[in-house]
Amino acid sequence: FSNGQNGPAETTTSQTQPQHADVFSLAGKRALITGGGTGIGLAIAQCMAAAGATVIITGRREAVLREAAESIGESVQYVVNDVTDLSAIDAMVAEVEATHGPLDILVNNAGINLKKPALEVTDEDFSRILHTNLHSVFALTRACASRMMARQKGCILMISSMAAYYGIDRVVAYAASKSAVEGMVKVLASEFSGHGVRVNAIAPGFIETAMSRTAMNSDPDRRDRAMRRTPMGKFGQPEDIGNAAVFLSSDAARYITGASLPVDGGNSIGF
Numbered sequence: 438f439s440n441g442q443n444g445p446a447e448t449t450t451s452q453t454q455p456q457h458a459d460v461f462s463l464a465g466k467r468a469l470i471t472g473g474g475t476g477i478g479l480a481i482a483q484c485m486a487a488a489g490a491t492v493i494i495t496g497r498r499e500a501v502l503r504e505a506a507e508s509i510g511e512s513v514q515y516v517v518n519d520v521t522d523l524s525a526i527d528a529m530v531a532e533v534e535a536t537h538g539p540l541d542i543l544v545n546n547a548g549i550n551l552k553k554p555a556l557e558v559t560d561e562d563f564s565r566i567l568h569t570n571l572h573s574v575f576a577l578t579r580a581c582a583s584r585m586m587a588r589q590k591g592c593i594l595m596i597s598s599m600a601a602y603y604g605i606d607r608v609v610a611y612a613a614s615k616s617a618v619e620g621m622v623k624v625l626a627s628e629f630s631g632h633g634v635r636v637n638a639i640a641p642g643f644i645e646t647a648m649s650r651t652a653m654n655s656d657p658d659r660r661d662r663a664m665r666r667t668p669m670g671k672f673g674q675p676e677d678i679g680n681a682a683v684f685l686s687s688d689a690a691r692y693i694t695g696a697s698l699p700v701d702g703g704n705s706i707g708f
């Protein structure tokens with residue numbers, strides 16, 4: 438099992454194993470986080486910055502991004518960007534790398550949901566959700582991965598959802614998009630693993646953010662049903678996803694690729 442068999446790895450032998458506390462450090466790494474101005478993306482930015490990374494957050498609202506970046510500190514910068522504008526993605530990545538240096542980590546976090554009974558979902562609805570949650574994720578991943586593979590190192594994370602795995606009513610387009618992302622993770626992990634780039638997903642359960650509050654408020658029984666399905670008896674906090682993202686991006690996870698990590702208070706044990 439010499440390392441050469443399957444291409445380069447980020448760290449190779451036990452001689453290069455960092456001290457235990459350091460394996461979770463992101464010092465010296467640069468991370469691009471889509472949708473990093475709010476909710477889970479903001480918490481990932483906070484956790485990665487605390488772990489030592491330089492972080493670039495994106496989103497469509499400049500004021501939100503500015504406030505988020507200022508709340509964390511100098512290690513966080515922002516770029517106004519709409520991920521659905523596929524023609525602008527390559528230029529955005531090129532500009533980020535020219536300004537801040539080569540990216541080590543991409544977190545595809547930006548996403549939108551739509552709660553409607555399946556028969557009321559229009560073609561426009563379906564396309565909009567799939568475009569934001571799936572096609573944009575692929576396009577940005579391709580732009581970053583081509584650069585990372587040329588450097589033989591990188592880590593790509595998808596923020597998926599347990600909706601990819603379970604039949605949650607009235608989120609048909611969202612569930613389809615997240616299931617497709619989960620499928621994409623395995624293919625990309627396989628294709629990229631010989632080039633030093635790992636690809637993984639985090640599948641959050643019920644996490645308290647603006648997105649989940651909107652969903653809960655639109656359906657008064659939903660909070661009770663969600664709680665009944667959560668063995669730990671409480672909803673997750675955005676930093677629970679942030680901590681998992683730090684782990685999967687760090688050298689502590691150097692032998693993990695193609696995985697989907699549920700962070701869900703036990704939802705995935707089964708309903």
Ligand code: NDP
Binds near residue numbers: 497648
């Ligand atoms: P929020 O609504 O708080 O965050 C979504 C973020 O995505 C916002 O910052 C938004 O910024 C950004 N975004 C949306 N559309 C675009 C776009 N076209 N271009 C660029 N940025 C965009 O939701 P959460 O933090 O809850 O969700 C984050 C991720 O976690 C999503 O992928 C979601 O599916 C996933 N998730 C969340 C769960 C939960 O319980 N909260 C559970 C499972 C998964 P702006 O509007 O400024 O562009």
